[in-house]
Amino acid sequence: MGFKEDADFARFLSMGVYAADAITQDLERNHGHRIIELERYAKANKVWQTKVKRMRLPDLMCVSCGRRFESKGKTKLEIKLSDSTLPGRSWRDGGMRLDDIFAFARVDMKASPVSVSNLVYVTRQSLEDALGSSKEGNRKSVSEGSEMDRRWPMWTPAYAGEVVAVDDGLRKVRVTKGTGTYLYGSGSRWAAFHTLAVGTAFEAGQPVAFCFRMADSVACAGDGSWSWQQDLLSTDEDIRFPAIKAARFLGAEPVEDILIGIADDESNDWRLRLEAHASLAPTRPASVAALLVLAECAGSTDEVRMEAVFSLSEIDTEEAAEALHSVASSIEPAVPEEVRAAAAWGLGTGARKAPAKLMRLVNDPSRLIATHAAAVMPSDLPQECLDELLNWLHTDDLRRAATAAHLLAERDLVAELVNALQTAPEDVRKLIVLALGDTSREAVAGLLSGLDPESRAGIYTLWAKNDDWLRQPDTDGILEALKLQTLRR
Numbered sequence: 001m002g003f004k005e006d007a008d009f010a011r012f013l014s015m016g017v018y019a020a021d022a023i024t025q026d027l028e029r030n031h032g033h034r035i036i037e038l039e040r041y042a043k044a045n046k047v048w049q050t051k052v053k054r055m056r057l058p059d060l061m062c063v064s065c066g067r068r069f070e071s072k073g074k075t076k077l078e079i080k081l082s083d084s085t086l087p088g089r090s091w092r093d094g095g096m097r098l099d100d101i102f103a104f105a106r107v108d109m110k111a112s113p114v115s116v117s118n119l120v121y122v123t124r125q126s127l128e129d130a131l132g133s134s135k136e137g138n139r140k141s142v143s144e145g146s147e148m149d150r151r152w153p154m155w156t157p158a159y160a161g162e163v164v165a166v167d168d169g170l171r172k173v174r175v176t177k178g179t180g181t182y183l184y185g186s187g188s189r190w191a192a193f194h195t196l197a198v199g200t201a202f203e204a205g206q207p208v209a210f211c212f213r214m215a216d217s218v219a220c221a222g223d224g225s226w227s228w229q230q231d232l233l234s235t236d237e238d239i240r241f242p243a244i245k246a247a248r249f250l251g252a253e254p255v256e257d258i259l260i261g262i263a264d265d266e267s268n269d270w271r272l273r274l275e276a277h278a279s280l281a282p283t284r285p286a287s288v289a290a291l292l293v294l295a296e297c298a299g300s301t302d303e304v305r306m307e308a309v310f311s312l313s314e315i316d317t318e319e320a321a322e323a324l325h326s327v328a329s330s331i332e333p334a335v336p337e338e339v340r341a342a343a344a345w346g347l348g349t350g351a352r353k354a355p356a357k358l359m360r361l362v363n364d365p366s367r368l369i370a371t372h373a374a375a376v377m378p379s380d381l382p383q384e385c386l387d388e389l390l391n392w393l394h395t396d397d398l399r400r401a402a403t404a405a406h407l408l409a410e411r412d413l414v415a416e417l418v419n420a421l422q423t424a425p426e427d428v429r430k431l432i433v434l435a436l437g438d439t440s441r442e443a444v445a446g447l448l449s450g451l452d453p454e455s456r457a458g459i460y461t462l463w464a465k466n467d468d469w470l471r472q473p474d475t476d477g478i479l480e481a482l483k484l485q486t487l488r489r
Helices: 003-031 124-129 237-250 253-264 270-280 285-296 302-313 318-328 337-349 355-359 367-375 383-392 398-410 414-423 426-437 441-447 453-467 478-483
Strands: 035-037 060-062 068-074 079-083 101-108 115-123 148-152 161-167 172-177 180-185
Touching: 003 035, 003 060, 003 068, 003 101, 003 115, 035 237, 060 237, 068 079, 079 101, 101 124, 115 124, 237 253, 237 270, 253 270, 270 285, 270 302, 285 302, 285 318, 302 318, 302 337, 318 337, 318 355, 337 355, 337 367, 355 383, 367 398, 383 398, 383 414, 398 414, 398 426, 414 426, 414 441, 426 453, 441 453
Parallel strands: 068 101
Antiparallel strands: 035 060, 060 068, 079 148, 101 115, 161 172, 172 180
């Protein structure tokens, strides 16, 4: 996948992230849940090429009551799920029990900031009951068993109003619309007809009539309502895995022996064993070491390596940070570049930030590792890191100098760059001029008087691109694109 496809896919993933985050906040603030990611990376949009085959489980889970939530972000609010006739690929598969909840949200990615609204909660049981009213979409390929969409119809007016009357027998609802009213009916299209109660006000885009029953209660049942310690002993992986994951948040010490047993039992699925180590790792260095072995040893598959790295990134200990740095800087041929890049990513975005360790990676011979490390360097760098970057501007190593100039300019440290321009080697001076040309005029203009005429001229020339209307984001390349369309025979 190229960078453009990566960006497009990242935008698609971002919609799901915004939805999952909004749903998490609503469940915690308004319904008393304590939510964790059950599906790792459900709330992150980073694109990785190495596909990790995880347990088929929902995105989110409450560690207090054990209820599971599958979150769905939609540009247009609709109850639509992927479906298939292949075993394990049906809309109802993926560890969703009858009382678990599908959570839908409308996500407006064009708004600034991104807007998430109109949350809808519906249980799997309710969707099962309304299956007769659901509609199959077009299959994504002609092969038997390929994926398709399944949609449960509902009516979401584009205007705000109030429900003034409901006729269940005729399956009709009357609502206010401005100064008048509007009558909506499903007729015989839906097996069941549900609406908001009479007298209920609704916002634009909020469901008013639907073929399924909304979740009666989304409230958390409270601590003690989930026998998670007993679930650790289950033979059903869909029951066992969530309990293993929750142990990290509920206290792994009382069940440490059980978790160690799961981790050491080679007859268990590798995902159960790895997650047991992940739950033990915050308080057990031996499990950090075990995850490091999984990430680095020659016998691991790439997906096992990636999952081990992701797990290490979630652990807020110095041992975990050292393990990530070991993976990121590995010279072993068996460790793929992307696994190393994921380890660098974890040092900047994970539980234990380690900018000093990232500084050792931003000039890695591998561009993949170096760019990932540079992308996650914190905005506020420790003084020791800043001092090192400034030192790089006074060496003959042009790669280090380019890295330093870029990172300093990105943080608007223009005074430091201007000062370095006075004494840097000639080739490095050109890199600093390029970096200053990428910064705003307002930030730099007042500092240029002490520079030599050649440096000032170079910076002014680079700024000129902001005055060229054909070099702006919405016009850059447009002439070339239009010229390609002049063919006429």
